[in-house]
Amino acid sequence: MTGFAFDHVGLSVADLDTQRRFYTEALGFQQEHCTEFRDAHIRIALLRAPGGAGLELTERAGSTPQRFTDAFDGAGVQGYFHWALTVADLDTAMAAAAAAGARTVTTPAAAARPGIRFAYLADPEGNLIELLQPLT
Numbered sequence: 001m002t003g004f005a006f007d008h009v010g011l012s013v014a015d016l017d018t019q020r021r022f023y024t025e026a027l028g029f030q031q032e033h034c035t036e037f038r039d040a041h042i043r044i045a046l047l048r049a050p051g052g053a054g055l056e057l058t059e060r061a062g063s064t065p066q067r068f069t070d071a072f073d074g075a076g077v078q079g080y081f082h083w084a085l086t087v088a089d090l091d092t093a094m095a096a097a098a099a100a101g102a103r104t105v106t107t108p109a110a111a112a113r114p115g116i117r118f119a120y121l122a123d124p125e126g127n128l129i130e131l132l133q134p135l136t
Contacts, residue, residue: 008054026100
C-alpha cells in the first residue's frame with residue numbers, strides 16, 4: 001500500500017471553545033470545519049496549521065481527563081501521549097504558547113536526534129505537545 005499522507009490527529013477535550021482559542025492564538029491553527037452531534041453530546045472542530053497539520057478537537061460531555069506530569073509520564077500508559085510540531089523559532093513559539101495559557105513542561109534543549117532543538121509544553125487542559133526546531 002502506498003500514497004499515505006498525514007491529515008490530522010484527534011484530541012478529546014473538556015472545553016472545545018477554550019482549546020480552539022488556544023490552538024489558534026498560540027500555534028496559528030485556523031478552523032477548517034465544525035460540526036455537532038447533539039444526540040451524542042459531541043462537538044467537533046477541525047483545525048489546520050499553515051503547514052498542513054490537522055487537529056480535530058472533540059468535546060464530549062462527561063469525558064474523563066488524562067494528566068501527564070512530565071514528558072515521560074505518558075509513556076507509562078499505552079496509546080498516544082503527545083504530538084509534535086515543527087516550528088521555525090522554538091523560543092518564540094514557546095513564548096506565544098505560554099502567553100496563550102500553555103504550561104512549560106521542559107525548557108528548550110538539544111534533542112537526542114542531531115540537528116534539532118526541542119521542548120515540551122502542555123496545553124490548557126494538560127495535553128502534551130512537543131515543539132521541534134531544525135537547526136539547519
